[in-house]
Ligand code: XUL
């Protein structure tokens with residue numbers, strides 16, 4: 425059955441098109457640097473927002489019909505698969521991301537829940553074989569049900585920990601079955617509300633225990649992709665343990681998990697941590713931990729995770745700049761962890777939203793490439809650090825200078841303020857504008 429009868433395959437019509445149901449910048453088959461845009465950008469549909477999110481918020485019920493014509497939840501889960509594949513094919517999106525419970529809800533027992541999930545993943549697998557569409561990553565929804573009220577891996581209850589392990593085991597099996605190259609841990613309720621009731625040390629040790637078990641089990645069933653942690657500083661808990669990339673790196677290294685885990689960076693989570701999106705990507709890249717991206721944007725005037733479709737070209741440009749510098753995506757990609765506004769409630773809004781986000785990233789990708797090819801920014805940075813290439817700088821890097829040698833050098837050299845040059849921030853910002861607006 426076709427769900428979006430009035431919408432055909434979205435075509436690339438170029439920047440002068442005024443057709444709202446056409447791509448202006450995303451030309452999936454355009455080859456850039458030996459790869460098509462769809463291969464560079466690796467767009468993914470998020471099963472939770474797109475197939476399940478009906479606009480429900482803290483103040484009101486849903487505005488958008490996401491029942492896919494089925495009252496029965498089991499039938500609906502199957503209908504969602506058909507609708508998702510139709511959306512992906514019409515939008516030239518090659519990947520999807522899922523939580524186990526987005527695919528199939530909970531039933532009376534874990535055994536029944538697992539069996540129903542298997543039926544849905546069987547169906548998805550068959551559709552994948554037919555269409556070639558792929559899974560970017562999977563995850564387990566260990567934060568929704570009341571049993572997770574105090575966390576999953578960080579719950580004070582060992583029974584909840586055991587249940588979480590069981591759920592994650594199944595989610596890993598589902599991810600492997602669907603050919604996913606990533607498995608995400610987003611710490612939904614892995615944090616605390618008050619330290620008056622919290623044993624932080626035990627909670628963090630336990631979270632690491634759960635992740636170690638997941639790695640061991642995942643590798644034992646043939647998962648060769650990346651495990652990701654998706655940092656977020658707050659929401660739903662007041663303080664999430666995976667605060668930001670730097671915090672997560674410290675955690676991974678402490679527990680010896682850094683070889684198996686990379687980052688899944690979400691734009692809106694970065695801004696909630698008072699960082700720019702680019703900052704988080706740069707911290708990940710610089711530490712060899714860049715993995716994947718949850719593409720969205722927040723609203724600078726709101727302090728919460730609005731999960732909007734990204735349209736800010738400066739942000740998409742600087743994001744893709746970091747992705748290119750990181751060598752592009754390997755197992756990761758651009759997952760639209762984004763939802764249409766509650767007031768954008770019609771079926772076409774799904775398409776307008778994705779077109780907006782995909783075009784913003786296609787344009788950002790081209791702008792980032794141009795920025796790098798232009799070379800002025802890179803040259804400026806290289807020149808700014810030139811003192812590390814020769815003389816005392818090169819000696820420090822080579823480990824040839826100790827404190828005494830540097831003291832001798834400083835004493836001989838005298839005042840060094842004259843060795844500094846301007847940071848030229850405004851000039852560089854104007855170069856970015858120049859590159860962006862002469863595209
Ligand atoms: C929540 C969020 C999640 C993760 C997957 O803020 O971003 O949807 O991406 O659990």
Ligand code: CO
Nearest residue numbers: 654690718761
């Ligand atoms: Co996310």
